[in-house]
Amino acid sequence: MNRAAASHEVDGGPLIRATSDRDVLAEAAGLTVGYGGVAAIENVSFRVRRGERIALLGPNGGGKTTLLRSITGEADRISGSLRVSASWATVPQTERSRLDYPVSALDVAVMGSLASLPWWRQPGRRERAAALQALERVGMVKLAGATFGELSAGQRQRVLIARGLVQDAGLLLLDEPFTGLDASSSDRLETLIGALATEERGILIATHDLEQARRWDLVVCLNRRQIAFGPPGEVLNLAVLEATYGGAIVAIPDSGGLGILPPHHHHQS
Amino acid sequence: MLDPFQLPFVQRGLLELLILSIPAGLLGTWIVLRGLAFFSHAVGTAAFPGLVLADGLGFAAPLGAFGAAVAFSAGTAVVARRRPGDQDSLTAMVLVGCLAIGVILASDVFRSGSNVETLLFGSLLLIDGRDIALAAAAAAASLGAAVLFGRRWLAAGFDPTAAKSVGAGAPYLQIALLGLIALATTAALSVIGALLVAALFVVPSATARLWTSRMLSWQISSVVLVAVEGTAGLWLSVKTNAPPGATIATLSGAVFALAAAARAMPRPGRRTCLSAAVAAVAFLVAGCSSVASNDSGKLQVVATTTQIGDFVREVGGNAVAVDQILQPNTDPHEYEPRPSDIEGAAGAKLVFANGDDLDAWIDQVVSESGSEARIVDLGAAVPVKLPGESSGAEASRYDAHWWHDPRNAEAAVEEIRRALIEAEPSNAAEFRRNADAYLGKLRALDRGIAKCMDSVPATQRKLVTDHDAFGYFAKRYGITVVGAVIPSQTTQAQPSAKDVSDLVNLIEREGVTAVFPESSVSPKLAETIAHETGASSDHTLYGDTLGSKDSSGATYLQMEAANADAMVQGFSGGKRSCSIHGIG
Numbered sequence: 001m002n003r004a005a006a007s008h009e010v011d012g013g014p015l016i017r018a019t020s021d022r023d024v025l026a027e028a029a030g031l032t033v034g035y036g037g038v039a040a041i042e043n044v045s046f047r048v049r050r051g052e053r054i055a056l057l058g059p060n061g062g063g064k065t066t067l068l069r070s071i072t073g074e075a076d077r078i079s080g081s082l083r084v085s086a087s088w089a090t091v092p093q094t095e096r097s098r099l100d101y102p103v104s105a106l107d108v109a110v111m112g113s114l115a116s117l118p119w120w121r122q123p124g125r126r127e128r129a130a131a132l133q134a135l136e137r138v139g140m141v142k143l144a145g146a147t148f149g150e151l152s153a154g155q156r157q158r159v160l161i162a163r164g165l166v167q168d169a170g171l172l173l174l175d176e177p178f179t180g181l182d183a184s185s186s187d188r189l190e191t192l193i194g195a196l197a198t199e200e201r202g203i204l205i206a207t208h209d210l211e212q213a214r215r216w217d218l219v220v221c222l223n224r225r226q227i228a229f230g231p232p233g234e235v236l237n238l239a240v241l242e243a244t245y246g247g248a249i250v251a252i253p254d255s256g257g258l259g260i261l262p263p264h265h266h267h268q269s
Numbered sequence: 270m271l272d273p274f275q276l277p278f279v280q281r282g283l284l285e286l287l288i289l290s291i292p293a294g295l296l297g298t299w300i301v302l303r304g305l306a307f308f309s310h311a312v313g314t315a316a317f318p319g320l321v322l323a324d325g326l327g328f329a330a331p332l333g334a335f336g337a338a339v340a341f342s343a344g345t346a347v348v349a350r351r352r353p354g355d356q357d358s359l360t361a362m363v364l365v366g367c368l369a370i371g372v373i374l375a376s377d378v379f380r381s382g383s384n385v386e387t388l389l390f391g392s393l394l395l396i397d398g399r400d401i402a403l404a405a406a407a408a409a410a411s412l413g414a415a416v417l418f419g420r421r422w423l424a425a426g427f428d429p430t431a432a433k434s435v436g437a438g439a440p441y442l443q444i445a446l447l448g449l450i451a452l453a454t455t456a457a458l459s460v461i462g463a464l465l466v467a468a469l470f471v472v473p474s475a476t477a478r479l480w481t482s483r484m485l486s487w488q489i490s491s492v493v494l495v496a497v498e499g500t501a502g503l504w505l506s507v508k509t510n511a512p513p514g515a516t517i518a519t520l521s522g523a524v525f526a527l528a529a530a531a532r533a534m535p536r537p538g539r540r541t542c543l544s545a546a547v548a549a550v551a552f553l554v555a556g557c558s559s560v561a562s563n564d565s566g567k568l569q570v571v572a573t574t575t576q577i578g579d580f581v582r583e584v585g586g587n588a589v590a591v592d593q594i595l596q597p598n599t600d601p602h603e604y605e606p607r608p609s610d611i612e613g614a615a616g617a618k619l620v621f622a623n624g625d626d627l628d629a630w631i632d633q634v635v636s637e638s639g640s641e642a643r644i645v646d647l648g649a650a651v652p653v654k655l656p657g658e659s660s661g662a663e664a665s666r667y668d669a670h671w672w673h674d675p676r677n678a679e680a681a682v683e684e685i686r687r688a689l690i691e692a693e694p695s696n697a698a699e700f701r702r703n704a705d706a707y708l709g710k711l712r713a714l715d716r717g718i719a720k721c722m723d724s725v726p727a728t729q730r731k732l733v734t735d736h737d738a739f740g741y742f743a744k745r746y747g748i749t750v751v752g753a754v755i756p757s758q759t760t761q762a763q764p765s766a767k768d769v770s771d772l773v774n775l776i777e778r779e780g781v782t783a784v785f786p787e788s789s790v791s792p793k794l795a796e797t798i799a800h801e802t803g804a805s806s807d808h809t810l811y812g813d814t815l816g817s818k819d820s821s822g823a824t825y826l827q828m829e830a831a832n833a834d835a836m837v838q839g840f841s842g843g844k845r846s847c848s849i850h851g852i853g
Contacts, residue, residue, distance in 0.1 A: 069430075072430055072431075072433070072434070073433065074430060087434065088434055089431065089434055089435075090428070090430050090431045090434065092428065092430055092431070098427060098428065101302070101423075101426070101427050102302075102478075102481065102482050102483050102484050102487055103423065103427060103483075103484065104483065107423070107483075107484075108427070110420075111420070111423070111424040111427065111428075111431075111435050111437070112435060114420060114421055114424055114435045114436040114437055115434060115435045115436040116436075117436065119417075119421075119436075119439075119441075120417060122416070122417075122420060123420060147482050163431075163435070167434065167435060169434070
């Protein structure tokens with residue numbers, strides 16, 4: 001584990017220096033991952049430290065979810081290195097199958113406690129208390145008894161975050177957490193993510209929304225390879241965005257900002 | 270109302286069902302939740318090669334079934350790890366492998382002739398202590414595992430991605446779940462048979478899922494529902510004299526359909542719908558009159574096969590009430606007991622059996638009924654015996670189709686007469702009178718057939734049938750058995766491509782003019798071979814069973830005369846026929 005990563009010069013990316021920094025939760029160097037030996041994203045190099053909120057920005061199919069999966073072990077590492085030195089928790093997109101599950105919000109939060117229990121032990125009063133505390137933290141304690149599938153999308157995200165808190169994960173992986181959320185739910189989730197970062201957790205947030213990405217500490221731009229990695233103010237320039245989104249970028253007059261032309265001009269919810 | 274539950278064999282079935290409701294209900298929720306319905310169905314069927322091995326090598330069947338089911342589960346788990354994908358496709362792949370191994374083992378290694386349906390068959394009416402112990406073990410294991418692993422199974426199913434990070438992704442959890450399903454379905458095999466396992470393991474849980482929203486309440490209602498549906502189905506099956514497994518399956522399917530329909534209804538309509546359903550059930554129950562025996566005062570006897578039933582009726586006349594288990598045109602190799610068979614055995618003083626493994630199930634039926642009846646093995650009393658199939662631990666010493674030699678029928682009738690007189694000496698005179706008259710007809714039959722056959726040159730008497738059932742007939746009347754479409758004495762074996770082509774060559778070389786299909790076996794194979802060789806397949810033989818009441822083979826005498834006529838016509842290319850006098 002103490003193996004120091006060698007320095008890598010990455011196209012369009014910053015120089016990653018060898019480090020034994022205790023604050024580093026995960027570090028990728030020249031990482032290529034994919035499925036069944038076929039690369040989905042190539043040459044990714046970035047680092048997550050405690051307290052950092054990092055956006056994974058890119059178009060659909062750009063490899064954001066694959067990058068998260070390389071951390072969870074669902075995608076295969078083809079070359080390069082990936083070091084994950086913290087426990088991780090995922091907040092996946094909600095699938096239909098999950099909505100059908102006969103579980104309450106509290107049941108889901110309690111699942112986070114299984115990791116620290118030996119196989120013969122069942123969650124007891126202490127684990128329930130910890131789960132309720134986590135639900136309190138995400139503002140869901142009043143709905144602890146509600147069926148998970150009947151909650152709103154934003155409420156479900158917060159319950160899944162509570163599960164990660166019970167797990168006491170150092171690294172939270174959020175896959176498109178803002179999709180389908182209304183404005184007040186979005187604000188609430190954003191505040192929560194901010195608060196979690198102040199607790200020294202590292203947070204990876206996959207998003208295809210440029211405005212979202214601007215609000216976090218760092219951004220990794222992905223389009224089947226790493227386009228850029230750095231603070232949003234530095235890396236989110238026209239060239240990087242064009243490379244990320246494949247030319248569908250327009251400068252927005254008067255605001256001095258940049259916008260992405262959504263593909264096929266459909267309405268984004 | 271509750272009278273069926275006073276019968277000891279029904280009580281044992283009920284106990285078995287109530288014990289099984291625990292693993293079925295508990296695991297059922299996991300099967301439904303984790304999408305393992307097809308797996309749970311397949312694992313019972315995949316026990317087939319294990320049962321063939323147990324049969325061939327002579328060890329306990331549940332052990333073979335469980336071994337094969339565990340190997341199947343492990344196989345699916347391994348394949349699923351190597352090639353993640355749709356569980357159902359993987360299950361199907363491994364299942365096909367298991368079935369193929371089973372068929373090859375059965376047909377080519379042990380030549381046991383057993384097929385999937387017969388080995389994977391079960392009946393709630395034939396439960397013994399071993400079945401109950403196995404069910405209890407499955408219940409204890411499921412209960413323990415549900416408490417121990419339930420939370421982790423739930424977490425892994427809820428979020429497979431996160432499973433590893435929350436400590437629910439360990440391989441032992443999935444293996445434990447699949448292994449338990451294997452154990453529980455194996456325990457249920459002897460009860461409901463592999464084909465209906467879903468009636469206990471899937472349907473009730475899927476039904477209970479409709480009105481529960483938490484794991485615990487779902488599991489409890491699912492266990493209760495299995496117990497209630499099982500009890501009701503068993504009761505109904507005794508009342509209607511239907512096979513219990515099928516009754517329970519039908520009932521659980523109907524309850525699911527009703528529950529789903531009620532759920533889809535708007536609230537005000539639900540009450541009407543439910544009362545209509547209750548009324549329908551009440552009507553059904555009222556319509557099911559109990560099976561009453563109105564033969565009081567007569568000597569009660571059981572006969573296993575149609576021809577033995579015929580003999581016993583001839584000898585017994587009006588003094589004997591015969592409960593004949595196999596019905597016309599059913600194949601004795603495929604038998605599932607009905608409640609009335611066991612009730613009949615319970616009240617019987619004598620049970621007449623064919624012996625030579627044709628009706629080996631009768632011992633279990635009699636012991637299950639708690640009957641004191643004496644089993645008379647007629648096969649042991651007949652003078653002419655031909656060797657049975659040689660290989661396989663279960664192969665019988667003698668060919669079981671002894672009745673096709675009328676001299677054997679005579680000996681059987683004499684044995685029946687002896688047994689009836691011993692059981693009821695007061696009617697001895699009538700039994701003797703009946704038997705003498707019938708023995709005279711049997712001798713006339715024997716002479717008549719011999720005469721008919723003499724009208725065909727011996728070189729033309731070449732017999733190709735569906736299965737090797739006519740050895741005794743052929744030997745008695747100088748007929749050469751060239752071959753059989755199914756190269757075995759049981760109808761359950763499958764011929765290989767080489768068997769078929771060998772037979773076709775043989776038929777052409779020997780100049781066989783006719784292939785004879787059997788009345789109770791599908792004529793397809795015989796017709797195909799006849800078509801291939803230019804032989805005729807127009808003449809049907811009665812092999813293992815009498816024909817229905819208005820057929821040309823309704824009694825033993827008619828059956829053998831019809832066979833003789835069919836053979837003479839077939840051998841002579843339709844130029845000759847055979848009618849026998851003195852048997853009508």
